[in-house]
Amino acid sequence: MSQSTGTPLRILVLVKHVPDVQFDRHLAGEHLRIDRQDSVLSELDEYAIEAGLQLAESRGGAAAGNTVTALSMGPEAAVNAVRKALQMGATEGVHLCDDALAGSDAGATSLALAAAVRHLAGFDLIITGMSSTDAETSLVPAQLAERLSLAQLTQISRVELAADSTTIRAVRETEHAALNLEAELPVLLSVTDQANEPRYPNFKGIMAAKKKKVTVLNLSDIGVDPASVGGAGSATQVEAAEARAEREAGRIITDSGNAGIELVDFLAAAKLI
Amino acid sequence: MQNILVYIQAPGATPTKSQCELLTLGASLGEVRVVLGAHADEATRAVLSSWGATGFYAAEALEGHIAPEAALLAAAAKDFKAAAVLLPNDSAGREVAARAAIKLDAGVITDAIGVEQDLTVTKSVLAGSYTVRVKATRGPLLVTVKPNSVELPSEAPATISAAALSTLDLGEVGPMAVITGVSERASSGRPDLSEARFVVAGGRGVDGDFGPVEELADALGAAVGASRAATDAGWIDHGAQIGQTGKTVSPQLYISAGISGAIQQKAGMQTSTYIVAVNSDPDAPVFEIADLGIVGDLTRVLPQAAAEIRRRKG
């Protein structure tokens, strides 16, 4: 995967197809899995695609041979997440699709994705969002770095790669500090929603995407035993789920000059002060 | 008795509230040893021992980022034959757990709000819309525990002498990023957002001035939070952001001021016990989840409430 000065970059962006956060989301069925109807590209992965496109553009873009491949693992409909990435400007798409993958937890997901990455081979950067908007664990990027033995730069709010360099510099935001990180390519990067402003696909992008290649892979293509993934291969299992009672609107008052006092009366009645 | 490891990322002279919670939870589940994410002197280890640690694991040197900590944790879990490993729920805690789980072929569960004797974990998912019970089916359970999930004893335990320290060899840890600089966030002197009992949060409606939000927070002894619109505008540090891509808080009281209540904001606060919303727009979605909704101008309502609290406190 080595990079000498001036060679084009090969970037892989991992994107997930998730239930739209704007609607009610449900756990369903015997295995209490997320109901995946009405799914869209995870909003947080748009930042990863944008980061990939900007890094490629900083090296002269597609014209200079830089590529941005979008890979999604998921059921049939997940190809829509790949399509959206192609509309934004990704070069080509890969869809890892196999019934045996259903119900994979983070560990099993990272196993399948790592095998797909090895199968596709040759990437300088693998970029993900900061978390999926459905499971929200942020585990997969770190697990991929571990499985692929890559330097990990995660929760990144700023990233740069100088034109003549193979050193990536990035800022990681943690709860109490900002860390400046540096590593040599190849690396695994996860970017936050502070990293950039994702572009909207324009008409030209949407038309161009129709002609871009999407490769479909299944588990035997990437050499993964179906028993090592999915619900059965996962090392965690959901035993029970209970829907939380919807919060209901309480009392609404309109300020007529002493709402601040009423606020304090409310706190006192609830024994908060 | 089962063996429980607790990961203490940044040991200090006095353990943080979250660290005490991990140790207290660990001691309720079995015999506890601590994995040290950084150097801890004898006095620090003595305090951790008084909170229940019966042994410590450290590495000769822990240079680098995440990968070495994960290697240490995995080595310690093997040495101690741990049934479970408890870690903080912040990004480093999750990532160390994530990588160690691959080395141990084990399950990781994040965002825990409870861990039972049989190692069943309780957490909420889909932005608080479900509470689920999850188990690890292989390997030691690696679990990251949210702050404010464990009740602490009313008094800190009496200090005892430090338990024994073992140093483990990490072996080859593989490529990693190097840290070339650290900028600590300026401390506001207010309670820590993820641990606070009360939070007062401001949004775009504060229009550049967090003064009224801070005044009410200080009268209540609350932490200050914000919507992404407010942090993106640069009115307050990004560390104050609450929501899907900021912090998730679950305080006893959340006062939302000048925040419309977008789905991504609600994701970070709707499990609060009480929610009070102050917004000038009667149709703001935040009113749908508020126990008390005040349609009004925050620049008037907040200072009046702050003055009234100070008056009642005398």
Ligand SMILES: Cc1cc2nc3c(=O)[nH]c(=O)nc-3n(C[C@H](O)[C@H](O)[C@H](O)COP(=O)(O)OP(=O)(O)OC[C@H]3O[C@@H](n4cnc5c(N)ncnc54)[C@H](O)[C@@H]3O)c2cc1C
């Ligand atoms: C991927 C993604 C992730 C996101 N993550 C987060 C997140 O983690 N946290 C988050 O908060 N947002 C997040 N957002 C943004 C979110 O969608 C909203 O845009 C944001 O929460 C709006 O902030 P706001 O309520 O402060 O601003 P607005 O929606 O503009 O609301 C301002 C409110 O202030 C009221 N107001 C104005 N003046 C006054 C006054 N004087 N007194 C009282 N009320 C007044 C107005 O009536 C209005 O309701 C995310 C968005 C995306 C796409």
